[in-house]
Amino acid sequence: MTTAHAGSVDGTLPHEPEKATLEGRNKVLAFWLFLGGEAVLFGTLFATFLALRNQTNEGPSANELFHLPLVAAATFLLLASSLTSVFAIQAMHRGNATRLRNWLLITVVLGLSFLILEIYEFSVYIRHEEFGMTTSAFSSAFYTLVGFHGAHVAFGILWISVLIGQLMYKGLTVVTAPKIYVSAMYWHFIDVVWVFIFTVVYLLGKVG
Amino acid sequence: MDWITTVDHKKIAILYLWAGGIFFGIGGLEAILIRIQLIKPMNTFLDAQTFNELITMHGTTMIFLGVMPVIFALMNAVIPLQIGARDVAFPFLNALGFWTFLFGGILLNLSWVMGGAPDAGWTAYTPLSSTSYSATHGVDFYTIGLQIAGLGTLIGGINFLATIITMRAPGMSFMRMPMFAWATFITSAIILFAFPAITVGLVLLTFDRILEAKFFDVAGGGNPVLWQHIFWIFGHPEVYILILPAFGVISEVIPTFSRKRLFGYSSMVFATILIAFLGFMVWAHHMFTTGLGPVANALFSVSTMLIAIPTGIKIFNWLFTMWGGQVRFTTPNLFAAGFIPTFTMGGVTGVMLASAPADFQFHDTYFVVAHFHYVIVGGLVLGLFAGLHYWWPKMFGRMLSERLGKWTFWTFIIGFHLTFFVQHFLGLMGMQRRVFTYLPNQQFDTLNLVSTVGAMLMGVGMIIFLANIFLTSRRPLDAADDPWEDGRTLEWTIPSPPPEYNFKQTPLVRGLDAFWKEKMAGHKGMTPSEPVGPIHMPSATILPFLMSVGIFIAGLGFMFSRDEFGSDIMSFLFNNYIVTALGLLITFGSMLLRSLIDDHGWHIEPEELEGR
Numbered sequence: 001m002t003t004a005h006a007g008s009v010d011g012t013l014p015h016e017p018e019k020a021t022l023e024g025r026n027k028v029l030a031f032w033l034f035l036g037g038e039a040v041l042f043g044t045l046f047a048t049f050l051a052l053r054n055q056t057n058e059g060p061s062a063n064e065l066f067h068l069p070l071v072a073a074a075t076f077l078l079l080a081s082s083l084t085s086v087f088a089i090q091a092m093h094r095g096n097a098t099r100l101r102n103w104l105l106i107t108v109v110l111g112l113s114f115l116i117l118e119i120y121e122f123s124v125y126i127r128h129e130e131f132g133m134t135t136s137a138f139s140s141a142f143y144t145l146v147g148f149h150g151a152h153v154a155f156g157i158l159w160i161s162v163l164i165g166q167l168m169y170k171g172l173t174v175v176t177a178p179k180i181y182v183s184a185m186y187w188h189f190i191d192v193v194w195v196f197i198f199t200v201v202y203l204l205g206k207v208g
Numbered sequence: 209m210d211w212i213t214t215v216d217h218k219k220i221a222i223l224y225l226w227a228g229g230i231f232f233g234i235g236g237l238e239a240i241l242i243r244i245q246l247i248k249p250m251n252t253f254l255d256a257q258t259f260n261e262l263i264t265m266h267g268t269t270m271i272f273l274g275v276m277p278v279i280f281a282l283m284n285a286v287i288p289l290q291i292g293a294r295d296v297a298f299p300f301l302n303a304l305g306f307w308t309f310l311f312g313g314i315l316l317n318l319s320w321v322m323g324g325a326p327d328a329g330w331t332a333y334t335p336l337s338s339t340s341y342s343a344t345h346g347v348d349f350y351t352i353g354l355q356i357a358g359l360g361t362l363i364g365g366i367n368f369l370a371t372i373i374t375m376r377a378p379g380m381s382f383m384r385m386p387m388f389a390w391a392t393f394i395t396s397a398i399i400l401f402a403f404p405a406i407t408v409g410l411v412l413l414t415f416d417r418i419l420e421a422k423f424f425d426v427a428g429g430g431n432p433v434l435w436q437h438i439f440w441i442f443g444h445p446e447v448y449i450l451i452l453p454a455f456g457v458i459s460e461v462i463p464t465f466s467r468k469r470l471f472g473y474s475s476m477v478f479a480t481i482l483i484a485f486l487g488f489m490v491w492a493h494h495m496f497t498t499g500l501g502p503v504a505n506a507l508f509s510v511s512t513m514l515i516a517i518p519t520g521i522k523i524f525n526w527l528f529t530m531w532g533g534q535v536r537f538t539t540p541n542l543f544a545a546g547f548i549p550t551f552t553m554g555g556v557t558g559v560m561l562a563s564a565p566a567d568f569q570f571h572d573t574y575f576v577v578a579h580f581h582y583v584i585v586g587g588l589v590l591g592l593f594a595g596l597h598y599w600w601p602k603m604f605g606r607m608l609s610e611r612l613g614k615w616t617f618w619t620f621i622i623g624f625h626l627t628f629f630v631q632h633f634l635g636l637m638g639m640q641r642r643v644f645t646y647l648p649n650q651q652f653d654t655l656n657l658v659s660t661v662g663a664m665l666m667g668v669g670m671i672i673f674l675a676n677i678f679l680t681s682r683r684p685l686d687a688a689d690d691p692w693e694d695g696r697t698l699e700w701t702i703p704s705p706p707p708e709y710n711f712k713q714t715p716l717v718r719g720l721d722a723f724w725k726e727k728m729a730g731h732k733g734m735t736p737s738e739p740v741g742p743i744h745m746p747s748a749t750i751l752p753f754l755m756s757v758g759i760f761i762a763g764l765g766f767m768f769s770r771d772e773f774g775s776d777i778m779s780f781l782f783n784n785y786i787v788t789a790l791g792l793l794i795t796f797g798s799m800l801l802r803s804l805i806d807d808h809g810w811h812i813e814p815e816e817l818e819g820r
Contacts (some may be wrong), residue, residue, distance in 0.1 A: 030298065030367070033369050040401050040404040044404065048412065052423070052434070136429045140415065162804075169804075189556070
């Protein structure tokens with residue numbers, strides 16, 4: 001605690017500013033733990049989806065609904081955003097706040113485009129396929145799993161946007177660096193979850 | 209105001225204790241009402257609906273709002289002190305965890321005055337908990353109230369994990385850590401991996417009830433057994449979330465009052481880890497009668513029985529600790545000694561229930577009720593009493609009266625065995641649980657009377673405990689730093705109650721039972737590991753409270769979002785999710801403020817430290 005501002009005494013940042021203080025190290029550790037809990041959360045949602053994925057109740061089935069090119073485009077956008085968040089952290093480690101901000105902005109834009117595609121996808125299902133939350137156990141499980149992920153993306157976008165604001169207002173310090181670092185961890189996590197969703201929900205829905 | 213904004217772990221501990229104590233009282237009153245209804249056959253004291261609400265709320269309140277907060281109170285009061293830390297890793301989150309628990313609990317209990325309490329049993333089995341069988345808002349209060357309270361528990365769990373991993377005093381390796389700290393560490397790990405499952409379960413049930421989703425609705429393709437799997441994959445580890453801290457307390461109290469180190473310390477550590485691991489493997493033993501088939505039943509049966517091995521290791525280690533020790537039967541040690549046989553009896557009936565064929569007979573009878581009350585009341589509550597009497601002087605600076613403490617113990621434990629021992633036989637004779645009355649002349653009459661009298665006696669024990677707190681709180685502070693004189697761990701090296709910074713200088717730990725080791729070496733206190741310097745403290749803040757208020761409002765708003773109200777304005781506000789959005793706005797706004805306003809905290813300077 002006493003070393004809270006040690007890194008910025010002479011105006012230069014340590015190589016890994018997110019781990020320069022006890023508070024920062026605590027934050028990173030606790031965020032790993034939190035992601036462990038999140039893994040259980042999504043694991044339970046996946047289990048629910050797998051148990052109910054064929055219970056269509058005479059509504060549309062996965063095979064009839066899913067349009068893979070659209071989902072593939074969304075996947076590409078989200079995976080790209082994971083890469084740009086890596087570039088952001090690399091810029092942070094080099095102490096370049098401007099590049100850091102720019103890469104974060106690109107990450108947010110990519111995430112936002114993913115979200116828009118997802119909202120479009122849902123609206124097509126609801127309007128044209130009569131596939132809503134109440135249609136079947138399959139539809140409930142689908143919207144809950146994919147929607148939970150979407151809500152995570154939306155939260156991530158808000159969070160990183162606030163951090164960009166904070167970065168511009170306060171600069172890159174040993175206080176802001178851990179926050180940016182854990183938000184990048186979060187962003188990778190929702191990316192990994194999406195890889196599972198793409199496989200278990202969409203690919204398995206098309207062929208399984 | 210000081211209490212609403214505090215981020216000090218010792219004050220949060222006291223908040224947890226009072227809030228948990230009040231909910232414990234509510235749950236206890238519910239229990240007494242249940243027992244009064246069952247005092248004689250065909251009793252008309254309560255109607256069936258009220259009875260269902262009472263048993264549901266009794267179970268839910270006791271587990272989530274009664275004993276869990278008291279466990280968290282002990283953890284908060286003791287853990288930073290035991291590991292030589294100045295606070296937990298995230299004081300702000302600590303406060304947030306408390307306030308979300310409290311507002312979740314308040315929301316749940318508002319159901320009594322807002323159109324009906326939950327009535328589907330504390331397990332909320334579907335389809336009983338669906339809107340077709342439970343049409344009031346009761347189960348909505350259950351799902352949303354528990355969701356909010358569970359958030360607080362999860363936050364607390366992560367906080368303790370980080371605290372114990374990173375903030376131990378120099379020299380305190382994991383294998384030099386006190387057993388209560390170990391128990392807290394493992395319990396927090398279970399919380400981390402079990403609570404997200406119930407989070408999802410409650411979301412699914414909420415969606416089924418409010419958004420008409422079809423997860424558990426057979427007509428829509430859903431599956432009610434899915435609820436049981438999700439509920440118990442959380443619910444069984446929850447049993448160990450409750451009992452491991454009690455094990456931790458007993459492992460502190462018995463060595464202290466035996467003047468011996470804990471027998472088999474490392475086997476205790478590994479038994480704790482093993483119990484936690486196996487706790488996740490056995491959830492379906494709650495579901496033997498749902499028709500999983502013989503293979504699944506056999507596997508879950510065997511894995512359940514395996515838990516008896518590490519638990520047995522613990523029981524024998526406690527006995528061997530006392531063996532040959534200079535045992536003093538102070539109130540905490542009386543409770544600890546009473547814990548051992550009582551909990552063992554609960555464990556033995558557990559092995560009986562783990563046998564799948566036998567479980568077909570015992571299932572949903574009072575035998576099960578007797579079993580889990582032996583584990584949770586005879587285990588956990590006795591453990592909590594031991595812990596509260598043991599650490600009370602450290603928390604409040606006052607000794608509780610030993611005379612009243614012993615009265616508490618004897619009335620409570622005699623009342624307890626009267627209440628629940630006979631229920632084993634009621635169950636074996638075929639009395640069903642969850643049923644609001646029974647017919648005369650089935651040989652149930654006398655035993656039920658005995659059981660009710662026992663419950664009253666437990667109530668008397670509780671009243672004596674409260675009287676003890678009240679009477680001693682009027683006396684001046686009298687507790688020494690090491691009031692039991694045989695303290696072994698770091699919390700006994702600092703004043704009672706501790707100053708807000710806990711340790712003026714972080715101590716240097718040179719072995720297991722750090723304080724005892726120094727005493728045996730002839731030293732008066734711990735060797736410091738750092739010079740006296742300024743201590744950095746976090747600032748008090750209202751934000752955790754506001755965030756919780758926001759979640760509370762959002763929860764209420766979502767719950768009534770489909771209702772028709774008398775007035776147009778109300779309907780407009782609720783049906784368009786405006787109330788929900790408002791609540792979330794308060795929460796996210798507070799988060800934004802937290803992020804934007806720098807909290808540099810403040811320092812206590814060395815001159816000030818020396819002056820005290």
